[in-house]
Amino acid sequence: MDVFKKSVLPNGVRIVTEHHPHSKSVSIGVWVLTGTRDEKPEEVGISHFVEHLVFKGTKTRNAYQIAKSLESLGGELNAYTTREYTNYHCTVLKEDWRIGLEVLADLVCNMKISQKDFDLEKKVILQEIAMCDDLPEELIYDYFYEGVYKNHPLSRQILGQAETITKMTQKKIFEFYRHFYQGKNLIISAAGPLEHDQLVIECQRLFKNRKKFSAKSNRRAPRWKRYRKIFERDMEQAHVLVGLPSTSFNDKFRFEALVLNSLLGGGMTSRLYQAIREKQGLAYTVFSSLNTNVDSGNISVYAGTDSANVKKVMQIIKDEFAKLKKQGVRSSDLTLFKTQVRGQLLMGSDDIENRMSSLGVNEMVFERYKPVSNVIEEIEKISVESMNQYIAKYLDLDKMSVVLMGPNLQGHQQWLQDFDFSKN
Known part of the structure; x- marks a missing residue:
């Protein structure tokens, strides 16, 4: 059996796996190839905001059900945003990999939030931004990036700014989510004792509503500024x-x-x-x-x-x-x-x-x-x-x-x- 395999769905979603037959668990990630450097100036922080909001509810689960879905099995579910991508990932026992994949697909494909949840999570993000002001080991890196990459998207804070988050609307969030969480902008990676072909079959079912889409990259290399x-x-x-x-x-x-x-x-x-x-x-x-x-x-x-x-x-x-x-x-x-x-x-x-x-x-x-x-x-x-x-x-x-x-x-x-x- 080949250790590595790759497949591409008709809509452009890519699936890559590495077979580890002796592991008791499986780790799966869904990568969205959009990060802070892809945001418009008035959108700064939107990638991270979306990452938070998908955990507030989907068409089939509320926030508690999302949290319970894998924790009740002893698994882990989490996400993080960088300047270049967002990653949703889980680690579960090998017999539970289908559940793990289904939960990740639910987050990436089926976000559904009320205005109340949107407003509450906006407050949470603003608190997170304020909290970072009290974490000098992290804040100093934000200052550093703002200086050496001045006037470039890499200079922006992943969390966003209080001003841009305050002005963010629910409509804007859904527009961003529906635009970028599609097609070739998605990569599914998995490692553990699972069969690639079985994973592909499940992904075809769970990600079939993703549009054939490849985001046009406006990325430009930064110029370093002595700061x-x-x-x-x-x-x-x-x-x-x-x-x-x-x-x-x-x-x-x-x-x-x-x-x-x-x-x-x-x-x-x-x-x-x-x-x-x-x-x-x-x-x-x-x-x-x-x-x-x-x-x-x-x-x-x-x-x-x-x-x-x-x-x-x-x-x-x-x-x-x-x-x-x-x-x-x-x-x-x-x-x-x-x-x-x-x-x-x-x-x-x-x-x-x-x-x-x-x-x-x-x-x-x-x-x-x-x-x-x-x-x-x-x-x-x-x-x-x-x-x-x-x-x-x-x-x-x-x-x-x-x-x-x-x-x-x-x-x-x-x-x-x-x-x-x-x-x-």
């Missing part, structure tokens, strides 16, 4: 976020970026964790992130510290980037972090929810299957030379952007503007 800003806030800690452009999903150096991220701040052995936390005790939390889009990406470093230590933390981050730019990556470091990434990928391949997500993303980005073995081969091919080529191309330290947030930082404004990551 330095301080947000004075009365809070316990200062928060530091530093970043610069990196690879997209389609870049030939994508896996080099993955290894560099591990080297910088991917774990307790990473350079920044060791230098900032273990050797200096300047932060409890320090890590790096590789954020990848279909046409762009960035690599960032976050640290939470005392305001009095911000300059020291920034200097250490600068020194590590400057060292990489000047000296490149040593063979011993490459071996260590390639092994780390390889191990994480292999362990992740045992998680069927992880595999379901990987299937969906690969179909969305590449429209083809990428087995774990192929990804491991790509990791193994990485050399000191290719790492240093990636560094030479992407670590343009003059583009380094910084957001600082916390108390007693306003006096650092000129210092921050003058801070040069490219000089020792």
Whole structure:
């Protein structure tokens, strides 16, 4: 039996599966290829709003029945919105996969909400937006994106803005839902001990009312803007976020970026964790992130510290980037972090929810299957030379952007503007 199979329904809905015969559970996702970057300025937050509203009711279930449908079986049902897509997903026991698929299809195809539920959920979204103002570890990334991708849809907050959510109407929500939740804009991915052909038969029945449709993409690649800003806030800690452009999903150096991220701040052995936390005790939390889009990406470093230590933390981050730019990556470091990434990928391949997500993303980005073995081969091919080529191309330290947030930082404004990551 083939591990991977793909089918396309007459209306354009795509179905991809990966067979895992020894798993006791099945993970299924329905991907809607529309996210925050596809919204009009007056619609900012509508993708996330729709994601919330489908759980308020369908033509066959109320909100409680939706929640109970899979929880009563020991399963899980959830959803999330990104800047590029929305994903509805469930994990259930293998004998319950048909129920899981039917519930997901109900959400994606049959939303039905009253004006009362719409108004209530609007209040919930507004509370969520307000709550994020009290979560500095998340808010600082919104500030960062607003600056480096200024005047581009990627700069927008996934939750939306209080102004756009307040003005949102029930009619607008249904227009968006009916327009984008159709045809080729939908991908169904599943991993576990289920038969592909049986899944296709069920999908033909459950998604037959989806129109043959392919949304015209108006996406344009963003231009990176060097951005330095301080947000004075009365809070316990200062928060530091530093970043610069990196690879997209389609870049030939994508896996080099993955290894560099591990080297910088991917774990307790990473350079920044060791230098900032273990050797200096300047932060409890320090890590790096590789954020990848279909046409762009960035690599960032976050640290939470005392305001009095911000300059020291920034200097250490600068020194590590400057060292990489000047000296490149040593063979011993490459071996260590390639092994780390390889191990994480292999362990992740045992998680069927992880595999379901990987299937969906690969179909969305590449429209083809990428087995774990192929990804491991790509990791193994990485050399000191290719790492240093990636560094030479992407670590343009003059583009380094910084957001600082916390108390007693306003006096650092000129210092921050003058801070040069490219000089020792």
